[in-house]
Amino acid sequence: MKKLKERLFPLFIFLSLFALIFVPGTASLPRTSVPYWFHPGSFVEYKAVSYHRVGGGFIFNASGVPVAVTGPNITVVFKVLNVTGDIARLRVILSVSTSNVTFAPVTVLYPANGTFKPFWNESDVINITKMSNNITKVILNSLTVVGEYEIKLRNGWVYDLHGNPYGHTVLWDGFTKNETFAFYHGARVVITQVKIINATLNTYYSSFPKPNVLVHSTHVVTPDGQTSFFDAFYSPGYRICLSFIMDPIPDFNAVGIYGFMWTDDKALAIDEKLMKNGKIVNGVWPQGVILANATLGESTTPVVSPPKTSEFLYLLPIAVGVVVFVGVLTHRRGR
Numbered sequence: 001m002k003k004l005k006e007r008l009f010p011l012f013i014f015l016s017l018f019a020l021i022f023v024p025g026t027a028s029l030p031r032t033s034v035p036y037w038f039h040p041g042s043f044v045e046y047k048a049v050s051y052h053r054v055g056g057g058f059i060f061n062a063s064g065v066p067v068a069v070t071g072p073n074i075t076v077v078f079k080v081l082n083v084t085g086d087i088a089r090l091r092v093i094l095s096v097s098t099s100n101v102t103f104a105p106v107t108v109l110y111p112a113n114g115t116f117k118p119f120w121n122e123s124d125v126i127n128i129t130k131m132s133n134n135i136t137k138v139i140l141n142s143l144t145v146v147g148e149y150e151i152k153l154r155n156g157w158v159y160d161l162h163g164n165p166y167g168h169t170v171l172w173d174g175f176t177k178n179e180t181f182a183f184y185h186g187a188r189v190v191i192t193q194v195k196i197i198n199a200t201l202n203t204y205y206s207s208f209p210k211p212n213v214l215v216h217s218t219h220v221v222t223p224d225g226q227t228s229f230f231d232a233f234y235s236p237g238y239r240i241c242l243s244f245i246m247d248p249i250p251d252f253n254a255v256g257i258y259g260f261m262w263t264d265d266k267a268l269a270i271d272e273k274l275m276k277n278g279k280i281v282n283g284v285w286p287q288g289v290i291l292a293n294a295t296l297g298e299s300t301t302p303v304v305s306p307p308k309t310s311e312f313l314y315l316l317p318i319a320v321g322v323v324v325f326v327g328v329l330t331h332r333r334g335r
Contacts, residue, residue: 033153033154033156033172034153034156035238035240036239037239037294037295037296038088038171039080040080040081040082040083041080041295042079042080042294043078043079043080044077044078044171044240044241044293045075045291046076046244046290046291046292047075047076047204047264047289047290047292048074048263048264048267048289048290049072049265049266050072050073050264050265050266051072051265052104053072053104054070054104054107055071055072055074055262055265056071056074056260056261056262057070057259057260057261058252058258058259058260058261060145060256061256062110062116062119062256063117065111067108067109067110068108068109068110068224069096069106069107069143069145070106070107071096071098071104071105071106071143072097072104073097073098074094074096074097074262074289075093075095075097075292076093076094076095076289077093077095078090078091078092079092079093083153086154087150087152088151089149089150090148090149090150090251092147092148092255093144093145093146094144094145094146094257095142095143096142096144096145097142105139105141106124106139106140106141106142107137107138108137108138109135109136109137109138110136110138111135111136112130112135112136118138120138120140120143124140125138125139126139127139147255147256147257148161148255149251149254156168156169156172157169157250158254160254160255164254165183166251166254167182167183167184167250168181168182169250169251170230170232170244170249171241171251172239172241173215173236173239173240175194175215176194177192177193178190178191178192181248182248182250184220184253185258187220189217189220189230190217190218191216192216192217193214193215193216194213194214194215195215196211196212196213197210197211197212197233198210199211200212200283200284201235201243201284201285202270202283202284202285203290203291204290204291205292205294208238209237211236212233212234212236213233213234213236214231214233214234215230215231215233216229216231217231220247220248224259226259226261228246228247228248228261229246229248230246230247230248231244231245231246232245233286238296240291240294241291242286242290243286243287243288243289243290243291244289245261245263246261246288247260247261262289263287263288264285264287264288264289264290267290268285268287270285
């Protein structure tokens with residue numbers, strides 16, 4: 001029996017050390033679904049700048065009437081209004097603007113409907129045209145669309161104010177492959193890829209060091225017949241979305257906004273300047289609407305500290321150390 005203990009003891013030590021080295025990196029560690037920066041009063045802002053007539057657009061359900069909106073530039077602000085128990089209420093504001101009224105206006109198209117009430121400022125109207133296909137075309141200097149929705153904090157899912165589910169919020173990460181990401185016009189949308197990007201990502205707010213994460217979904221068909229899919233970049237250290245480009249976007253869908261797609265020409269131009277001999281030198285810019293501001297830390301500086309590592313990370317090494325110590329002690333007593 002004594003010889004058997006002597007033979008098994010080295011194996012016991014090896015298995016204990018193996019667990020100490022490898023298990024923390026592969027175990028599923030518990031983590032709250034809510035990022036550290038999310039609280040009442042916090043906000044996240046994104047923007048896209050276009051040098052062309054149309055940088056993007058979306059369809060807004062205005063009191064049952066579909067309104068198509070296009071324009072060169074957009075700013076999107078998500079603000080946490082309040083948190084009651086497990087439910088957070090947010091306001092989202094989409095501001096479409098133009099830098100050149102003549103060549104790049106904000107355009108609104110909607111079907112002639114006696115019940116439709118314009119939701120823009122009259123002072124922003126440049127021109128109104130009644131088209132032959134019963135469509136009204138409005139040219140504006142700017143347009144703002146506002147809506148409110150809720151997020152269930154324990155799972156990050158988005159709901160409209162009537163309690164209908166739309167999918168996981170795009171504001172923070174926590175996605176896994178093959179999970180249900182959204183319900184888009186009744187169809188289930190699945191995450192097909194969660195890929196680590198070994199590159200620093202630049203935003204209008206700050207640069208986020210590698211690694212970062214790309215999330216990709218199955219395809220959907222938007223109300224205007226276009227094929228689309230969710231594509232977004234995340235910083236796992238700060239647990240925040242760095243950019244998103246197109247539908248499905250549950251946070252928009254919950255307030256009646258569909259078919260969203262926007263590109264950023266300014267970011268592409270910056271990327272071209274950063275490239276030297278076809279190689280990335282100082283990080284890359286993501287596409288779509290890009291992080292421009294956020295309450296991640298002090299408002300005067302983008303340099304912030306990520307949330308502290310969970311104490312759970314240290315429990316397993318301590319436990320293994322105790323087991324090894326007890327094993328050594330038992331082995332010595334058995335001699």
